[in-house]
Amino acid sequence: MTPPPNPTRRTVLNSAGLAAVTLCLGGCAAAGSESATSGGSGSSGPVTVNAADIPVGSGKIVAPYVVTQPTAGTYEAFSYICTHQGLPVGEVTDAAIVCLHHGSTYSLSDGSVIHGPATKALTAATVTLSGDTLTIS
């Protein structure tokens, strides 16, 4: 197809729009495939973390898990999904795993509810130590 000799404003805008859609499709597809393989919040596959990064008497969120070390050398792991409304917990303090959405708190040692509104414990995960690395699944 031969372009018109003197393109109208509409023709130029249509061409630019088509180019933008084409770029978005390529870019969006690449971004989508990247997020699908990066172990995002929906993933429950194994993750690894350096054991030294988990503070004694506290813990750390390693999405989609929360890993704690209630006492030196004892590691626990749980799903980071709050049992109240299924949202991710927000932080780990020296006292508890805390969901910032509505204030539920969970035990560092067994994930049980310390303070509601949640009524069920966090789902336990498996944590294994190999060398300096924790693998959580």
Ligand code: FES
């Ligand atoms: S979703 Fe966690 S307290 Fe409501």
